[in-house]
Every structure is written in C-alpha cells, then in structure tokens.
Amino acid sequence: MGTSTGQRRAQHIGRVDGCRAGARDVELGSTATAADIVSRLHARFLDWLHGRCSAFFPHRLALPMLWEGSACAPDFYFQDASVTEPSLHLHTDSSPNGYKVTIALEELGLPYRLHHVRIEQGEHRHPDFLRLNPHGRIPVLEDRGRGIVLFESAAILLYLAEQGGALLPQAPAARWDAITWLMFHASSVGPIFGQRVHFEHFAQERYLPAIERYRHLSEDIFAILDARLGARSWLAGDDYSIADIAHFGWLHVLRVIDIDFSRHRHLLAWYQRVAARPAVQRGVLLPEPATGP
Structure with a gap:
C-alpha cells in the first residue's frame, strides 16, 4: 500500500x-x-x-x-529511522532576494532545510559559504540529491518552478512572457531599488545627486509596473508566477522601510493580492521578518 x-x-x-x-x-x-x-x-x-x-x-x-531549558528546542525536528534529509537546502537571510526563494518554496510545498546566514555577523564571508557562492551573496540553493548548487535568485526561481511543476506557464508565449518579466526584475528593478535603499539608508554620506537619481528611476519602475498591471491581475500570462514573486520580494521590503508606491493604484492592488497569499505570508517570515535600517 x-x-x-x-x-x-x-x-x-x-x-x-x-x-x-x-x-x-x-x-x-x-x-x-x-x-x-x-x-x-x-x-x-x-x-x-x-x-x-x-x-x-x-x-x-x-x-x-x-x-528555555526544554528538550523541545526551537530547532527541533521529528526523526525516525526512515527519515531522510531533504534534498533542497536554502542558505539565506532576511532580504528581498531571500524572500523571493522562501516564498517560492512555500508556494510549491517542496521540502527543504533552511540555513540562516547572518550577514550582519559576517557569516556570508565564511569559507564554507564562499565555497557555495564565491561572491558571498545570499540566497544559495543546494539540491544535494542532484549535486546542483545555484546562486542568483532568478536562477533559483527558474529551477524551483521547473522542479515543482508550477509558477511558470507551460504555453510558450506565456512562459517566455514570465521569463522576460523575471529578467526585467533581475537586470533593472532589483539593482535600481537596491541602489535607492543604499543611498537613502546605508551610505555613510548623503550624496543628493545619487539619491535623486535612484528616486527618479524607482518612480519610472513603479509607473512601468502600474501600467502593466492596469488590465491584468498578474505580471505575465493569466496566472501568478515567479515573475510576480520576484517583484514582490523587493516591494515588500520597500514597504517595510516606508518607500511609498501607493499612488500607483494598479501596482498597489497587485501588491495586496500577492501579500494576501498564505504562502507569501509564511515566506516573508523566513528566516526572520524584515525590519527597517
């Protein structure tokens, strides 16, 4: 049986x-x-x-x-002789790129083990982690059963969608539409938002030309996404996909640090649809909820 x-x-x-x-x-x-x-x-x-x-x-x-003092420690797991370690191991921290992958894993229901790489403590520079990603950036996904190691969140999302058989349309036109918007996020959206957050919140000196530049570019991105979502529920095809997950990871963190895009009503409605999904609500808590700088 x-x-x-x-x-x-x-x-x-x-x-x-x-x-x-x-x-x-x-x-x-x-x-x-x-x-x-x-x-x-x-x-x-x-x-x-x-x-x-x-x-x-x-x-x-x-x-x-x-x-405290309990045998049921917070990292406990149930185990018996028949239990095997999951093949997927995710190394991540609380960040826009990390949340993309935890959301995808939660959406797909794939078993995985999560390793918290605490960037503030320099764990991304540990030799063991650098062997997985020489660039020292999270997230990193290991598929130990297949001997595969992936870094860069877009590559990981594509791999998980393929392994899980979901979150990426099968019809060629819709599939490539989703991949196109995923690549748009990876090459344009993520870098622009990242630079904005750096110059507004983390740069040692406030350099106004850079701050204004990335505010302007961010507003361009918001307008592009808002126009795209004006007559559709999701960014690509008829269904929610890894293109939506990728964009949500960054927009979630922008909201946490009070960068406002609410005047773009189609984008805001899309954001609220994604945020209402139970798997998304779980994913943005792993390994910890995001906080402001």
Whole structure:
C-alpha cells in the first residue's frame, strides 16, 4: 500500500538552523495564555500536516517559556529511522532576494532545510559559504540529491518552478512572457531599488545627486509596473508566477522601510493580492521578518 501525502509529511520535518518562523501564529510580546499558545501551535501543525505549509517551526522568541531549558528546542525536528534529509537546502537571510526563494518554496510545498546566514555577523564571508557562492551573496540553493548548487535568485526561481511543476506557464508565449518579466526584475528593478535603499539608508554620506537619481528611476519602475498591471491581475500570462514573486520580494521590503508606491493604484492592488497569499505570508517570515535600517 502506498504512503499518503499526510503520512509522508508526518514522517519528516526539515530542520531549520536559526529559523524564527511562526510569528504569524504567536506575535512577539504577546500575552497569550498557555491554552492559546497550544491552540495556535496545533493549528500550525494541522496546516503543515495537510500540505498548507511546507514546514512547522514554532517561534522561539515568542515562546521563551516553552523553549528555555526544554528538550523541545526551537530547532527541533521529528526523526525516525526512515527519515531522510531533504534534498533542497536554502542558505539565506532576511532580504528581498531571500524572500523571493522562501516564498517560492512555500508556494510549491517542496521540502527543504533552511540555513540562516547572518550577514550582519559576517557569516556570508565564511569559507564554507564562499565555497557555495564565491561572491558571498545570499540566497544559495543546494539540491544535494542532484549535486546542483545555484546562486542568483532568478536562477533559483527558474529551477524551483521547473522542479515543482508550477509558477511558470507551460504555453510558450506565456512562459517566455514570465521569463522576460523575471529578467526585467533581475537586470533593472532589483539593482535600481537596491541602489535607492543604499543611498537613502546605508551610505555613510548623503550624496543628493545619487539619491535623486535612484528616486527618479524607482518612480519610472513603479509607473512601468502600474501600467502593466492596469488590465491584468498578474505580471505575465493569466496566472501568478515567479515573475510576480520576484517583484514582490523587493516591494515588500520597500514597504517595510516606508518607500511609498501607493499612488500607483494598479501596482498597489497587485501588491495586496500577492501579500494576501498564505504562502507569501509564511515566506516573508523566513528566516526572520524584515525590519527597517
């Protein structure tokens, strides 16, 4: 007799190194009762068991009374002799490019193990990580079962869509439309937004010509996306795809740091449609929620 999907999921939960998922269930600083906490964790477990999320990880900071001194440490996983390590290993931090991949993995429901690469602590310069990506940038995806290592978020999204059989249209015209908008994001949108955030928030000296340049270029991008979405629900084809996921990763972080694009009403409506998806809500918590500079 074959093993059901629920049984297979019950046999394996990928371990997450330093993961802090689950904040959507128990908010930091909440005063929930023990009964509330147990109820929420049980609901999270049922979501995972029935395939509505790909991992079940309680939030260690939200539940110190459960994790401190407990055998159920926050990086625990269920294991028996039949359990095997997932083939997919994602090395990432809380960033626009990292969220693209965690969202895609959550959408596809592919089992994976998440390794938190803490950039602020210099972990992206560790020799072990540089062996995966000599450029020292996240995200990196390993498919250990196939001996494949990928970096650059667009390449990873294409690989995951191929492996998962979703998030990329099959019809040639729609498929290449999605790939075109994905490449537009990789070559134009991401770099422009990245430079804007750098000069506005992280540069040691405020250089006004650069700030104005990237504000202007960002507004051009917002207008292009808004026009594209004026008569369609998604960026490419008739369905949500990796093109939407790629753009959302950056727009999510722009919203977190109060860069406003709400006057572009079609873009804002699209953003709200994507943000309402349960897998997206999970993905932007992994490995941690984004915060302002």
